[in-house]
Amino acid sequence: MTAAQTQTGGPPAIRLRNITKSFGKGRAAVHALRGIDMDVASNQLVMLVGPSGCGKTTLVSIISGVLDADTGTAEVFGVNWPDLSGAAKTKRRGELVGFVFQQFNLIPMLSVVENVAMPLLVRGEPMDRALDRAAAELNGVGLGDRVTARPAELSGGMQQRVAIARALVGRPRLLICDEPTANLDGHTGQHVMDLIKTASRGKAGDEKTDGRCVVVVTHDARIFHYADHIEEMEDGKLKSPSKVILEEARHVPHYDREANGETNGNGGATDKTK
Amino acid sequence: MNRIAIKMLLGDRAKYLSLVFGLAFAVLLITQQGSIFLGLMLRATGILQNIAQPDLWIADPHSEYIGDIRPLDDHDLYRVRSVPGIAWASPLFATRARVDLPDGRHKTAQLLGIDRSTLIGQPPLMLEGRLEDLRQPDAVIIEESSRSKLGGVGVGDVLKLNDQRAVIVGICRAKMGFESNATMYTTYNNALQFTPVGRERMSFILAKVKEGVPIQRVQDTINGMTDLAAFTHDGMSDRTINFILKETGIGINFGLTVALGFVVGLVISAATFYQFTLENLRHFAVLKAIGATTATLIRMVILQALVVGLIGYGIGVGIAGAFSLLGRKPGAELAVYFPWELMVGALASMILTVSAGSVLSLRRVITLEPAVVFK
Ligand SMILES: Nc1ncnc2c1ncn2[C@@H]1O[C@H](COP(=O)(O)OP(=O)(O)OP(=O)(O)O)[C@@H](O)[C@H]1O
Numbered sequence: 001m002t003a004a005q006t007q008t009g010g011p012p013a014i015r016l017r018n019i020t021k022s023f024g025k026g027r028a029a030v031h032a033l034r035g036i037d038m039d040v041a042s043n044q045l046v047m048l049v050g051p052s053g054c055g056k057t058t059l060v061s062i063i064s065g066v067l068d069a070d071t072g073t074a075e076v077f078g079v080n081w082p083d084l085s086g087a088a089k090t091k092r093r094g095e096l097v098g099f100v101f102q103q104f105n106l107i108p109m110l111s112v113v114e115n116v117a118m119p120l121l122v123r124g125e126p127m128d129r130a131l132d133r134a135a136a137e138l139n140g141v142g143l144g145d146r147v148t149a150r151p152a153e154l155s156g157g158m159q160q161r162v163a164i165a166r167a168l169v170g171r172p173r174l175l176i177c178d179e180p181t182a183n184l185d186g187h188t189g190q191h192v193m194d195l196i197k198t199a200s201r202g203k204a205g206d207e208k209t210d211g212r213c214v215v216v217v218t219h220d221a222r223i224f225h226y227a228d229h230i231e232e233m234e235d236g237k238l239k240s241p242s243k244v245i246l247e248e249a250r251h252v253p254h255y256d257r258e259a260n261g262e263t264n265g266n267g268g269a270t271d272k273t274k
Numbered sequence: 275m276n277r278i279a280i281k282m283l284l285g286d287r288a289k290y291l292s293l294v295f296g297l298a299f300a301v302l303l304i305t306q307q308g309s310i311f312l313g314l315m316l317r318a319t320g321i322l323q324n325i326a327q328p329d330l331w332i333a334d335p336h337s338e339y340i341g342d343i344r345p346l347d348d349h350d351l352y353r354v355r356s357v358p359g360i361a362w363a364s365p366l367f368a369t370r371a372r373v374d375l376p377d378g379r380h381k382t383a384q385l386l387g388i389d390r391s392t393l394i395g396q397p398p399l400m401l402e403g404r405l406e407d408l409r410q411p412d413a414v415i416i417e418e419s420s421r422s423k424l425g426g427v428g429v430g431d432v433l434k435l436n437d438q439r440a441v442i443v444g445i446c447r448a449k450m451g452f453e454s455n456a457t458m459y460t461t462y463n464n465a466l467q468f469t470p471v472g473r474e475r476m477s478f479i480l481a482k483v484k485e486g487v488p489i490q491r492v493q494d495t496i497n498g499m500t501d502l503a504a505f506t507h508d509g510m511s512d513r514t515i516n517f518i519l520k521e522t523g524i525g526i527n528f529g530l531t532v533a534l535g536f537v538v539g540l541v542i543s544a545a546t547f548y549q550f551t552l553e554n555l556r557h558f559a560v561l562k563a564i565g566a567t568t569a570t571l572i573r574m575v576i577l578q579a580l581v582v583g584l585i586g587y588g589i590g591v592g593i594a595g596a597f598s599l600l601g602r603k604p605g606a607e608l609a610v611y612f613p614w615e616l617m618v619g620a621l622a623s624m625i626l627t628v629s630a631g632s633v634l635s636l637r638r639v640i641t642l643e644p645a646v647v648f649k
């Protein structure tokens with residue numbers, strides 16, 4: 001597929017040109033996105049910030065292929081979403097994108113490990129293999145002992161870690177996180193961001209996750225320092241140059257935990273953060 | 275994903291149970307009402323239920339149903355016997371008679387007079403006494419549940435039947451008619467004795483067609499004769515049910531009730547399942563976002579519909595079946611008839627409805643925007 005051209009240093013992981021999106025028609029229409037151009041390089045953790053209603057969620061919906069733009073090009077690792085539709089698009093999305101949501105979106109009737117296995121099951125992987133890989137992934141987020149629990153039995157932070165495991169189990173190149181820490185307290189939020197940051201590096205030597213790119217939508221200034229790059233939005237547009245000072249955000253890069261070294265539990269190899 | 279679909283279904287115990295019980299209730303409503311309706315219609319065929327030996331029932335052509343009795347002549351019996359292809363023909367006398375009870379009250383009884391020599395038209399099952407004793411003068415055999423209706427009488431007791439003396443020589447089991455009057459058997463000759471009218475009291479001629487002769491041909495021959503009409507057992511039964519449905523209020527009134535039960539049952543099932551899918555819509559959206567194709571989701575919904583539909587069906591039919599067992603007790607006033615066609619019909623309507631419910635649900639699943647997961 002597109003592996004060759006999307007190696008680190010190759011073409012951008014995300015390439016948006018003239019993206020517009022409106023909801024509703026006529027006078028009542030809301031112009032959520034008013035012409036977005038954006039390039040994100042591989043191996044980046046990009047944060048998307050801006051006031052409520054400025055179009056952040058709409059933008060990541062389009063980047064991740066769950067929403068169609070009205071106009072423009074939305075290319076992710078060489079896949080142009082507007083070229084795809086129906087089952088082909090859905091399958092491609094399943095391979096390419098992992099999701100972490102503000103409200104976790106775990107399926108309450110299923111056990112934690114079944115939730116995590118879901119991206120593999122929808123691809124048609126056999127149940128026992130999928131469950132094995134899911135259990136390994138849960139181990140990677142420090143929940144190896146809670147595989148049979150129901151989501152409701154876990155704390156918010158734990159549920160978000162389950163969601164991260166689910167997002168990563170299929171080894172997606174693109175990880176989309178919409179307000180991943182908004183429902184969590186500060187400390188738990190930091191822990192969740194540590195996991196996302198670790199995941200953003202992909203797994204060394206894994207061609208599938210090499211050059212992985214992470215987009216995090218957030219309001220939470222306490223996690224700005226995790227970003228490699230911050231894009232600020234206002235009223236359906238990107239503000240440039242960004243006013244958020246990266247230098248300020250970046251001055252606290254202390255990853256002081258030990259337990260969360262394994263980002264891709266399926267491979268067995270660990271990627272210890274320093 | 276099939277296992278996941280089932281787990282999503284069973285995972286929420288409360289929702290699952292309310293779904294299954296909603297469906298079971300719908301099936302119960304359909305089969306229960308249906309079986310009572312069918313049971314009543316069957317009862318309406320009265321004496322037809324008990325007499326299986328003859329191929330043809332011959333009556334006055336103006337008789338509209340089995341209970342509409344227009345007497346035939348002795349002469350008609352000879353005419354039928356002389357029709358080519360007839361093996362035998364027996365008279366049957368069906369009438370109402372008044373039974374005086376010792377306490378001064380009286381009851382109306384259905385009195386059946388059967389041919390004295392052949393005993394054709396005899397009760398299906400003897401419980402006490404001997405059928406042959408019916409040939410004695412004044413003898414009657416009464417149907418078991420009629421004993422209590424007549425004040426707890428038994429074999430050997432003497433009744434006053436239309437002011438004549440009648441001796442009970444046996445107890446039998448037989449199906450009751452519409453009016454569930456006390457039912458008693460006697461011989462044709464005795465019946466004439468008990469009934470204070472002239473000779474024209476033959477109600478039906480029961481006839482058997484010779485082996486190898488097409489029944490239809492004999493039937494046509496008899497129908498070609500003036501003042502006689504021949505019906506097969508089923509033909510007479512259909513004629514009776516049609517009459518009840520069209521000419522009495524029962525058809526329209528009870529039919530409406532049954533139809534209502536049917537529609538309500540089906541709507542409940544469809545709505546219940548639709549509701550279930552709606553509540554899962556967000557989960558389906560998540561699955562769609564992470565790569566489940568619409569086809570996969572459709573399969574999941576249909577599987578869930580089938581599982582829950584079949585379980586609900588099983589429970590509903592089970593309860594309705596238990597009801598019908600009550601109705602099978604001899605002499606039970608509950609008229610229940612539970613043929614396999616009803617079960618198949620209920621299954622078909624169940625599948626139809628749950629499919630309707632799922633089609634509604636599927637429309638939502640198919641048009642589902644995965645973007646709602648961010649909401
Ligand atoms: N499905 C929709 N139908 C109608 N309007 C919508 C829809 N989705 C978004 N909008 C509108 O588009 C605009 C951008 O919404 P969006 O959710 O992208 O904002 P946001 O930056 O994510 O805000 P928040 O920080 O509150 O999550 C808003 O005015 C919103 O009301």
Ligand SMILES: [Mg+2]
Pocket residue numbers: 056057058178
């Ligand atoms: Mg938003």
